[in-house]
Amino acid sequence: MKCYLGIDIGSISTKGVIIDEENNIIASSYIWTEGNPVQSVKKLVEILKQQLPEEYKIHGIGTTGSARKLIGIMLNANVVKNEITAHAVGTLAFHPDVKTILEIGGQDSKIIILRNGIIVDYAMNTLCAAGTGSFLSSQAKRLSIPIEDFGEIALTSKNPAKIAARCTVFAESDLIHKAQVGYSKQDIIAGLCKSIVLNYLNNVGKGKKIRGPIIFQGGVSKNKGVLKYFREILNEDVIVDENGHLMGAIGIAILSKKESSQKQYDLNVEDIKFITKANECNKCPNNCEILRIYKNDEHVDSWGSMCGKVK
Numbered sequence: 001m002k003c004y005l006g007i008d009i010g011s012i013s014t015k016g017v018i019i020d021e022e023n024n025i026i027a028s029s030y031i032w033t034e035g036n037p038v039q040s041v042k043k044l045v046e047i048l049k050q051q052l053p054e055e056y057k058i059h060g061i062g063t064t065g066s067a068r069k070l071i072g073i074m075l076n077a078n079v080v081k082n083e084i085t086a087h088a089v090g091t092l093a094f095h096p097d098v099k100t101i102l103e104i105g106g107q108d109s110k111i112i113i114l115r116n117g118i119i120v121d122y123a124m125n126t127l128c129a130a131g132t133g134s135f136l137s138s139q140a141k142r143l144s145i146p147i148e149d150f151g152e153i154a155l156t157s158k159n160p161a162k163i164a165a166r167c168t169v170f171a172e173s174d175l176i177h178k179a180q181v182g183y184s185k186q187d188i189i190a191g192l193c194k195s196i197v198l199n200y201l202n203n204v205g206k207g208k209k210i211r212g213p214i215i216f217q218g219g220v221s222k223n224k225g226v227l228k229y230f231r232e233i234l235n236e237d238v239i240v241d242e243n244g245h246l247m248g249a250i251g252i253a254i255l256s257k258k259e260s261s262q263k264q265y266d267l268n269v270e271d272i273k274f275i276t277k278a279n280e281c282n283k284c285p286n287n288c289e290i291l292r293i294y295k296n297d298e299h300v301d302s303w304g305s306m307c308g309k310v311k
Helices: 037-051 068-075 083-094 133-142 147-155 168-180 185-203 224-234 244-258
Strands: 002-009 013-019 025-032 057-065 100-104 109-115 118-125 214-217 274-280 289-295 298-303
Touching: 002 037, 002 068, 002 083, 002 244, 013 037, 013 244, 025 037, 025 244, 037 068, 057 068, 057 083, 057 244, 068 289, 083 100, 083 109, 083 118, 083 214, 083 244, 100 185, 133 147, 133 168, 133 185, 147 185, 147 224, 168 185, 185 224, 214 224, 214 244
Parallel strands: 002 057, 100 214
Antiparallel strands: 002 013, 013 025, 100 109, 109 118, 274 289, 289 298
16 A cells, blocks of 8 residues: 655654555654754654554655755655645645645744635745744743643733743843743743744734634644634634644655655665765855765765856
8 A cells, every 4th residue: 555755854843744645644753853854864764664554655755844855865755845835735635725824833933825725925934033932942941831831821821921022032031021020920921922923923924914714833833822822813713733743744745645656665764874074165266065965875966066066
């Protein structure tokens, strides 16, 4: 029986799914990248292999996320696409009427506007960690509260503190000030959740026509406090899919299925020797930094040459 692997490699987390011909998830995993996408993908694939029934064979592999090109070479993926496309395809498979996708991940956030199943606009925030999962996580540590409890605690607040969250530095100093003048932890946490929403809408969502149905995705979508304030401020129902944190991986798996062939893929990647070597090219005034990719000591690709003299 044919199945398809999709991997979404982000800066904070690595997500993977294996789907069948009807887009049913037959294996999935969500692990931390820990600054090493190659090793995290090896670990992820081993986890997925343990969940995969013997009668299923991989006939397509897709990669997306910040390390999609690197991991695509490593796994000989038949499809490598950006996160915007992957999230849209995955979401449309389960919510064909969706018009707006809100996504907040560990290090970046994005908005995708769709009309009649077609992407008509999008925006991303990748320059600052304010308004992302890593920002919330760092504030949770500062307050000595497990990030998993953040949303539930935010729901108990009746007077959210105003937190200036357009910049992580300002947000942290504001948070310290609010604690020093006597705000409760519940109100500070609720204020942080609300500030995430306001920061997102004023930056990533600025000028976008946000219409329902609205789907909220990414790790932050599991935070009930952030979800509450999205619903309140937008005055719309905001849907959180149970597989929303995997939607990029699902989308790229679907795309790999559409472009698959009779080829079968071997998932024995644990012993693959996969390294990169960087050096500066001096063949022209550009002085490009060239990154060479080696798989089992064989040079398979090079990136970074602006003039094309280095292959």
